[in-house]
Amino acid sequence: MSLGVRTRDTVAAVAVRVALGVAMALLGALLVLPLLALVLRVPLATLAGQLGKRVVVQALVLSLEASLIATLVVVALGLPAAYLLATRQFPGKKVVEVVLDLPMVLPPTVGGLALLLAFGRAGLAGGALQLLGLSIPFTTLAVIVAQAFMAAPFFIGPVRAGIALVDPRVQEVARTLGATESYGFWRVVLPLSLPSIVAGTAMAGARALGEFGATITFAGNLPGVTQTMPLAVYVELQRDLDTAITLSVLLLLLSFGLLLALRAGHPERRR
Amino acid sequence: MGFLRGGCLGLTGAALATFAASAGRLPAQSSVTVFAAASLTDAFTELGKRFEASRPGVRVQFNFAGSQQLALQLQQGARADVFAPADQRWMSAVKDSGLLPADPVIFAENRLVVILPRSNPARIGRLEDLARKGVKLVVAAEAVPAGRYTREMLQRLAAAPGFGLDYDAHVLGNVVSYEDNVKGVVAKVQLGEADAGVVYRSDASGAAGESLKVIAIPEAANPIATYPIATLKGSPSPELARAFVDLVLSAEGQGVLTRFGLKPAPIGTGSSRP
Numbered sequence: 001m002s003l004g005v006r007t008r009d010t011v012a013a014v015a016v017r018v019a020l021g022v023a024m025a026l027l028g029a030l031l032v033l034p035l036l037a038l039v040l041r042v043p044l045a046t047l048a049g050q051l052g053k054r055v056v057v058q059a060l061v062l063s064l065e066a067s068l069i070a071t072l073v074v075v076a077l078g079l080p081a082a083y084l085l086a087t088r089q090f091p092g093k094k095v096v097e098v099v100l101d102l103p104m105v106l107p108p109t110v111g112g113l114a115l116l117l118a119f120g121r122a123g124l125a126g127g128a129l130q131l132l133g134l135s136i137p138f139t140t141l142a143v144i145v146a147q148a149f150m151a152a153p154f155f156i157g158p159v160r161a162g163i164a165l166v167d168p169r170v171q172e173v174a175r176t177l178g179a180t181e182s183y184g185f186w187r188v189v190l191p192l193s194l195p196s197i198v199a200g201t202a203m204a205g206a207r208a209l210g211e212f213g214a215t216i217t218f219a220g221n222l223p224g225v226t227q228t229m230p231l232a233v234y235v236e237l238q239r240d241l242d243t244a245i246t247l248s249v250l251l252l253l254l255s256f257g258l259l260l261a262l263r264a265g266h267p268e269r270r271r
Numbered sequence: 272m273g274f275l276r277g278g279c280l281g282l283t284g285a286a287l288a289t290f291a292a293s294a295g296r297l298p299a300q301s302s303v304t305v306f307a308a309a310s311l312t313d314a315f316t317e318l319g320k321r322f323e324a325s326r327p328g329v330r331v332q333f334n335f336a337g338s339q340q341l342a343l344q345l346q347q348g349a350r351a352d353v354f355a356p357a358d359q360r361w362m363s364a365v366k367d368s369g370l371l372p373a374d375p376v377i378f379a380e381n382r383l384v385v386i387l388p389r390s391n392p393a394r395i396g397r398l399e400d401l402a403r404k405g406v407k408l409v410v411a412a413e414a415v416p417a418g419r420y421t422r423e424m425l426q427r428l429a430a431a432p433g434f435g436l437d438y439d440a441h442v443l444g445n446v447v448s449y450e451d452n453v454k455g456v457v458a459k460v461q462l463g464e465a466d467a468g469v470v471y472r473s474d475a476s477g478a479a480g481e482s483l484k485v486i487a488i489p490e491a492a493n494p495i496a497t498y499p500i501a502t503l504k505g506s507p508s509p510e511l512a513r514a515f516v517d518l519v520l521s522a523e524g525q526g527v528l529t530r531f532g533l534k535p536a537p538i539g540t541g542s543s544r545p
Contacts, residue, residue, distance in 0.1 A: 116462060116464060117462075120462060120463070120464045121392070121463060121464050122388075122390075122462060122463030122464060137447075137464045138407060138447035138448055138464070138465075216451075219448075220409065220447055220448025220449075220450070220459070221412070221448050221449050221450065221451070222446065222447060222448055222449060223449075225447075226448070234451065235412060235414070235449075235451065237343065238337070238339040238340060238343060238412075238414040238451075239413075239414050
């Protein structure tokens, strides 16, 4: 009897292990194989030769520049927003949260079109911007705006969660000791939620680096001005496959490095 | 434990089943898939409606995109019955990949025009104005047939009297975006974000035409875009494919093309019918 139960348990355990194994193998085939195919397709020597190409260098420099600035903008604007959402209650908060999350699930092309209709020359805010002498579409600024728009939720989400985890009593203690809210934020909240801020920054940076749909719709496609790496991959795919693959591998390595650095910096985080 | 096991097995199984089902989902037997240049969108959509009306139960599936992109998709193994790009180059590319059972036929011609938003923010009145500093011009990328024709047109204008030898360089210097198909150019001008764009006459003739101003380009400087059409090897429904090509070449089909700003193919192009 007891033997029978044990056998049944063992069978159950094996079945679970098999199911997990199969799922993992299929997931591996789905996620890893394509990336591997990309890296293996072009010999290293060809890859190195492509690196000096004007279109590659231009796209790489522009991508790094734009996504760095976009990430800084996202951090500067997203940190107060995340703090507000994590520490305050106000009417309509749920709606605000959903709106801030929207770019994450919106098709990027829709995001680009929305940006065009808002900040384009003929857009809602176009007239006001023109008074300031600003015309955003087709400029590098448009690339940065598109990237920041798409990347913001990837920062705000984790940072908000991180700040919410900081024990409010710690802040209360700081306050009873005479600390102002701003002092408490910089000296208590910020250090304690730093891991989530680093994670959010890396995620937002990686998202900005990979932005395609909103960029091509809002900023257009001009080498050296708005043609970031994802756009260059798309365009080169129709012209020179080796260049397209080189750019893809570069993007892959950059994103991989970014996310890996994030994990390496916080080995205690198991996510 | 049993729940977990059941859940795992069930989920994995369900995922696999859906996966397999979607892999096997090909267009139904009574459908014809047409890969056509973006500039044919309006005319072919109308032809598709007529084709379906005359053959109850038959569906026409269109894939409109830049010709270069369609060619790439076909070379990568996309299943289609008919291919109609906006120039011979991409038809040749597909032919060189061994995807054509017979020679293509030229079925239409198109010419370029310059389009402006109705509001004409840059006050463009003639072609010379395109070279003026600060004009925001949107054109098709070089890989797109329309982009290649655009460059050719600008070079011809530069050689024409009155435009100046560096006309094409000045105009290209004003380009703010290279779009990956001609409809992208139309959209950016329509939205009023670009001051001008270069597209086909057919793009300015459809519904979009109402929000656009058009500047004609002198015949002598205006390259003729020729549209070849062919059925594809491995076509899932070869009879329907041939029937669709026949409709395009018929008097009715040529009439529709004309209505949408295309020019019927000149007779005796030398190509044989598929």
